[in-house]
Amino acid sequence: MSQEEKAMEAIKDALRALRKRHLLEEGAHAPAISALSRPIISQGSEWKEKTEKLETELQQCYKAQSRLSEQLVIEVAESRTSKAILQEKELLINDLQKELTQRREECTQIQEELEEKTKTVDVLIAENQEIRSQLEEMTSRVQKAESENKMLIDRWMLQKMQDAERLNEANDLYEEMLAKLKANGLETLARQQVDGIVRRNEDGTDHFVESTIPSTCGHRIHAHEGGCGSIIFEYNSGTLFTGGQDRAVKMWDTNSGALIKSLYGSLGNILDMAVTHDNKSVIAATSSNNLFVWDVSSGRVRHTLTGHTDKVCAVDVSKFSSRHVVSAAYDRTIKLWDLHKGYCTNTVLFTSNCNAICLSIDGLTVFSGHMDGNLRLWDIQSGKLLSEVAGHSSAVTSVSLSRNGNRILTSGRDNVHNVFDTRTLEICGTLRASGNRLASNWSRSCISPDDDYVAAGSADGTVHVWSLSKGNIVSILKEQTSPILCCSWSGIGKPLASADKNGYVCTWT
Amino acid sequence: MAKEAVKYVWEGAIPLQIHLHKSDVASHPSPPPALVLAPRIGYLPLLIPLIKPYFKDSLPPGEDSIWFDYKGFPLKWYIPTGVLFDLLCAEPERPWNLTIHFRGYPSNILIPCEGEDSVKWNFVNSLKEAQYIINGNCKNVMNMSQSDQEDLWTSVMNGNLDAYTRLSPKLKMGTVEDEFSSLSSPQSGQVVAETDVAGQVKTARIPVRLYVRSINKDFKNLEDVPEIDTWDDISYLNRPVEFLREEGKCFTLRDAIESLLPEFMGDRAQTSGEERSMDDTEEEDGSRETGEIKLVRIQGIEMKLEIPFSWVVNNLMNPEFYLHISVLVKAPQR
Numbered sequence: 139m140s141q142e143e144k145a146m147e148a149i150k151d152a153l154r155a156l157r158k159r160h161l162l163e164e165g166a167h168a169p170a171i172s173a174l175s176r177p178i179i180s181q182g183s184e185w186k187e188k189t190e191k192l193e194t195e196l197q198q199c200y201k202a203q204s205r206l207s208e209q210l211v212i213e214v215a216e217s218r219t220s221k222a223i224l225q226e227k228e229l230l231i232n233d234l235q236k237e238l239t240q241r242r243e244e245c246t247q248i249q250e251e252l253e254e255k256t257k258t259v260d261v262l263i264a265e266n267q268e269i270r271s272q273l274e275e276m277t278s279r280v281q282k283a284e285s286e287n288k289m290l291i292d293r294w295m296l297q298k299m300q301d302a303e304r305l306n307e308a309n310d311l312y313e314e315m316l317a318k319l320k321a322n323g324l325e326t327l328a329r330q331q332v333d334g335i336v337r338r339n340e341d342g343t344d345h346f347v348e349s350t351i352p353s354t355c356g357h358r359i360h361a362h363e364g365g366c367g368s369i370i371f372e373y374n375s376g377t378l379f380t381g382g383q384d385r386a387v388k389m390w391d392t393n394s395g396a397l398i399k400s401l402y403g404s405l406g407n408i409l410d411m412a413v414t415h416d417n418k419s420v421i422a423a424t425s426s427n428n429l430f431v432w433d434v435s436s437g438r439v440r441h442t443l444t445g446h447t448d449k450v451c452a453v454d455v456s457k458f459s460s461r462h463v464v465s466a467a468y469d470r471t472i473k474l475w476d477l478h479k480g481y482c483t484n485t486v487l488f489t490s491n492c493n494a495i496c497l498s499i500d501g502l503t504v505f506s507g508h509m510d511g512n513l514r515l516w517d518i519q520s521g522k523l524l525s526e527v528a529g530h531s532s533a534v535t536s537v538s539l540s541r542n543g544n545r546i547l548t549s550g551r552d553n554v555h556n557v558f559d560t561r562t563l564e565i566c567g568t569l570r571a572s573g574n575r576l577a578s579n580w581s582r583s584c585i586s587p588d589d590d591y592v593a594a595g596s597a598d599g600t601v602h603v604w605s606l607s608k609g610n611i612v613s614i615l616k617e618q619t620s621p622i623l624c625c626s627w628s629g630i631g632k633p634l635a636s637a638d639k640n641g642y643v644c645t646w647t
Numbered sequence: 648m649a650k651e652a653v654k655y656v657w658e659g660a661i662p663l664q665i666h667l668h669k670s671d672v673a674s675h676p677s678p679p680p681a682l683v684l685a686p687r688i689g690y691l692p693l694l695i696p697l698i699k700p701y702f703k704d705s706l707p708p709g710e711d712s713i714w715f716d717y718k719g720f721p722l723k724w725y726i727p728t729g730v731l732f733d734l735l736c737a738e739p740e741r742p743w744n745l746t747i748h749f750r751g752y753p754s755n756i757l758i759p760c761e762g763e764d765s766v767k768w769n770f771v772n773s774l775k776e777a778q779y780i781i782n783g784n785c786k787n788v789m790n791m792s793q794s795d796q797e798d799l800w801t802s803v804m805n806g807n808l809d810a811y812t813r814l815s816p817k818l819k820m821g822t823v824e825d826e827f828s829s830l831s832s833p834q835s836g837q838v839v840a841e842t843d844v845a846g847q848v849k850t851a852r853i854p855v856r857l858y859v860r861s862i863n864k865d866f867k868n869l870e871d872v873p874e875i876d877t878w879d880d881i882s883y884l885n886r887p888v889e890f891l892r893e894e895g896k897c898f899t900l901r902d903a904i905e906s907l908l909p910e911f912m913g914d915r916a917q918t919s920g921e922e923r924s925m926d927d928t929e930e931e932d933g934s935r936e937t938g939e940i941k942l943v944r945i946q947g948i949e950m951k952l953e954i955p956f957s958w959v960v961n962n963l964m965n966p967e968f969y970l971h972i973s974v975l976v977k978a979p980q981r
Contacts, residue, residue: 145897148954155948156655163741164684167662171684182700
């Protein structure tokens with residue numbers, strides 16, 4: 139064989155050997171082994187798949203678990219806070235419930251109270267209505283009564299007027315008879331005079347005392363609270379009566395300055411006073427439309443003279459009879475009273491209010507000073523105006539008669555003091571001073587007993603003393619600080635007393 | 648025909664019966680042996696995933712360090728399974744009984760194996776060596792992309808010849824041109840080497856691994872070959888064969904072996920296509936002194952030594968372009 143053929147042969151042999159090997163080795167054993175290993179492999183692969191699946195699931199589960207645990211932590215924290223809040227809320231609820239029950243109780247109580255109150259209110263309303271109706275009734279009744287009253291008063295006034303007229307007539311008759319009697323008396327007197335015995339009426343007799351010019355203050359008495367509006371000396375003595383705003387009349391001894399007696403019983407302020415010439419009675423004109431007459435020795439009110447319808451601002455008593463009292467009031471009347479009978483005997487009406495009044499010496503004529511500045515003279519018995527003189531440009535505050543009855547001193551609000559002759563009604567003298575201003579409508583001035591000096595108080599608390607004969611100021615007395623309301627000169631020549639608005643009374647000697 | 652041979656080579660598999668060593672048996676009763684089919688071109692560690700499921704329930708607790716032995720003889724894992732079989736089983740034992748150990752790795756004899764990766768790197772290393780021998784440099788292997796390397800290795804692991812034949816041209820390994828392979832249809836797609844076209848007288852170097860097992864005793868039948876007990880009896884030659892292309896003369900296997908083992912080829916031994924080994928009655932003197940080649944096995948077959956070496960190389964080489972030759976010799980008695 140050629141080499142090539144040998145080579146080919148060798149190659150074929152090799153291939154044959156490979157095939158044989160194949161048959162012996164893998165060809166024979168492969169099927170069996172694969173059959174045996176299939177379940178295991180498949181199992182193995184199954185297991186592998188399962189494990190892989192489980193692993194992925196486990197990973198997911200872990201992730202989920204971590205997420206859940208995070209959430210759980212959050213939830214636990216939240217639940218704790220919620221529990222705490224819940225507890226708080228429960229406590230709060232308990233408290234609130236307690237409060238609520240309390241409030242309910244309170245509420246029921248209040249409701250009950252309210253019911254009661256409403257009931258009472260209803261009752262009260264009913265009562266109120268009843269009372270109102272009663273009130274209406276009453277008011278209507280009152281109105282009726284008032285109207286009746288007015289009517290009655292008018293009728294009464296009319297009656298009174300008629301009575302007064304009748305009384306006046308009666309008095310006239312009576313007086314006529316008295317006058318006749320007097321005329322008879324005068325006739326006898328005249329017969330006596332003719333007989334050569336000169337007698338003077340006791341009542342007109344004056345002790346001619348030389349008055350001293352007062353210069354020094356003797357006593358300063360706090361007489362009344364609220365002001366002393368009126369002072370008057372007893373006849374021929376040093377006893378001073380003072381009347382004031384405290385509705386009391388007091389009796390002072392000017393030598394010692396001590397209080398002797400007090401007279402009570404007045405219902406109003408004392409505006410003016412008069413003393414009977416026997417010093418037994420004191421008459422006071424009060425603001426309570428009444429005049430009171432005291433018995434000095436007993437101190438009791440003997441008469442209450444009613445009839446004025448307004449305050450009585452001036453009073454004077456007859457100098458010899460002590461029976462006739464004349465009073466002037468702000469109802470524009472002057473009334474004449476009879477103390478023995480105890481009632482008004484005559485009433486005189488005029489247009490302007492009278493501030494001061496004075497009876498003449500013979501007791502038949504009334505001098506009155508008015509708000510219009512006129513001085514008027516009235517006849518007592520007839521009540522007719524005798525004459526009138528214009529004395530002042532403004533209101534007349536004081537009218538005072540001299541001791542001998544010839545001169546009359548008027549003081550006016552124009553700060554002028556005029557001295558009139560009573561018979562002729564001519565001005566004898568005029569006195570004025572700067573700094574002398576009259577304090578009120580009822581400032582009283584006075585003439586000294588020897589008819590030479592005039593004393594008047596002023597608003598600044600000073601008392602000016604003029605000399606009539608000379609016509610100039612002789613003394614200015616300064617002691618009091620408040621306006622002087624009234625001056626009075628004692629009948630024995632001294633002291634001079636002055637009263638002021640504060641109730642102080644000073645005595646000057 | 649050539650394709651057929653390569654197909655047989657790739658499909659070659661040895662039936663193994665794996666016994667669990669009794670020291671590793673932790674269950675009662677001891678597990679039955681596992682039967683696996685091991686590819687000839689594969690390696691023993693690659694079989695572990697197939698074997699382990701059989702024995703995993705019986706293993707004692709602890710970490711595994713797996714190694715095989717044949718009749719007490721630890722097997723080196725970087726030698727292809729087919730080569731081991733050819734070398735150690737003189738009389739082919741089918742199935743081949745091996746023992747698997749999971750503990751007690753003999754580190755003084757075997758180098759450590761870290762599983763599939765060690766085997767893969769060993770394969771790539773051998774590939775580089777082969778290319779260096781053939782081409783003079785291993786740049787083609789180095790330049791091969793990672794994925795291509797992986798695919799190549801996977802095709803080898805799975806015995807996928809088609810994938811391998813697709814990828815191997817990228818290595819641009821030169822092959823020995825042989826006219827005998829070209830008698831069949833050239834479907835294997837072997838690229839003509841980069842041998843000089845002009846000159847036919849080109850010297851090619853063939854990478855060859857030669858395993859020589861020397862047996863002290865003389866034997867007539869293969870069945871009588873004593874068992875091997877030490878690796879010292881196996882000498883390992885890693886020497887390329889100078890392939891001389893001569894006009895008119897065919898370079899045979901005999902010539903190759905002569906070049907590798909000149910001392911044993913003094914007395915030429917004729918082999919037949921049968922498995923029967925050489926009849927030592929033909930030997931006379933000289934064999935006792937020089938040693939006698941009893942057996943030459945490549946890929947589990949014996950062949951006539953007149954076979955052209957080029958055919959052998961092209962058809963019977965391993966995937967890493969190495970030709971593994973197992974030789975049984977009678978050691979010189981001295």
